[in-house]
Amino acid sequence: MRRTLMKKIFWLGLSLVITCLITACIRAPLNTINQVSTIDALLAGSYEGQIPLEKLLTYGNFGIGTFDNLDGEMILLEGQVFQVKADGKIYRPSLKVTTPFASVVQFKADYSFPITKETDLKGLEKMIEDSNPNKNLFYALKIKGTFQTMKTRSVPVQKKPYPPLSAVAKTQPVFTFEAVSGTLVGFRSPVFVKGINVPGDHLHFISNDLQSGGHVLDFRLLKGTVEIDVCNQFFMILPEEGGSFSQVDLGRDRSKELEKVER
Numbered sequence: 001m002r003r004t005l006m007k008k009i010f011w012l013g014l015s016l017v018i019t020c021l022i023t024a025c026i027r028a029p030l031n032t033i034n035q036v037s038t039i040d041a042l043l044a045g046s047y048e049g050q051i052p053l054e055k056l057l058t059y060g061n062f063g064i065g066t067f068d069n070l071d072g073e074m075i076l077l078e079g080q081v082f083q084v085k086a087d088g089k090i091y092r093p094s095l096k097v098t099t100p101f102a103s104v105v106q107f108k109a110d111y112s113f114p115i116t117k118e119t120d121l122k123g124l125e126k127m128i129e130d131s132n133p134n135k136n137l138f139y140a141l142k143i144k145g146t147f148q149t150m151k152t153r154s155v156p157v158q159k160k161p162y163p164p165l166s167a168v169a170k171t172q173p174v175f176t177f178e179a180v181s182g183t184l185v186g187f188r189s190p191v192f193v194k195g196i197n198v199p200g201d202h203l204h205f206i207s208n209d210l211q212s213g214g215h216v217l218d219f220r221l222l223k224g225t226v227e228i229d230v231c232n233q234f235f236m237i238l239p240e241e242g243g244s245f246s247q248v249d250l251g252r253d254r255s256k257e258l259e260k261v262e263r
């Protein structure tokens with residue numbers, strides 16, 4: 001009788017340990033930005049996918065980026081990957097598709113606040129700035145809202161030899177949507193991240209009806225809620241061998257190019 005009870009306790013304990021181990025393995029640590037490649041490598045035309053989406057998802061359930069051959073804008077929201085291609089439509093890519101550049105986080109809001117007055121992108125940036133004085137940390141930003149207008153862009157898929165991003169941006173399609181509800185997904189990064197990521201705010205958008213989205217250029221936000229996950233850890237996943245990343249010149253200051261490409 002006692003032996004059976006001991007056995008039961010042993011197996012229960014073992015299954016608990018296994019469950020904890022599995023959960024720890026699939027859950028990325030909190031408050032940690034995980035990034036594939038660097039923004040300067042992307043600016044220089046390093047568009048070859050480096051890691052598959054199924055791997056990227058082990059690093060987080062929330063984030064932004066692009067796809068192999070620069071095939072559109074990525075939005076990762078609640079563990080689902082969306083791809084806004086140059087035709088303006090939203091696709092659900094296979095998890096075997098790779099990414100050359102992405103930043104993701106296991107999103108858990110540290111604080112939130114409502115937006116009760118109409119604002120554009122600049123105004124929203126100011127509201128976020130006023131909400132937290134520490135300029136030297138990373139912030140994952142999730143803003144659900146109703147927008148009077150939303151202006152986004154996407155990027156057209158590229159072939160080798162890859163042109164630099166500034167050349168691609170000249171041909172980028174721009175979309176304007178009206179009366180749309182959805183979520184802004186992105187990051188605010190500190191100035192010292194220059195060359196690695198985008199200092200300041202970088203936001204992508206996806207509508208609730210999954211009909212519109214892209215890299216955010218501007219908007220008129222009527223009302224919404226800002227959720228902020230403060231991140232004090234930054235982890236990089238760099239391509240190991242070969243490919244364009246190994247040859248790209250990362251010694252040059254590309255901040256002017258970045259400004260043109262992002263805004």
Ligand SMILES: [Zn+2]
Pocket residue numbers: 064073202203204215216
């Ligand atoms: Zn973007």
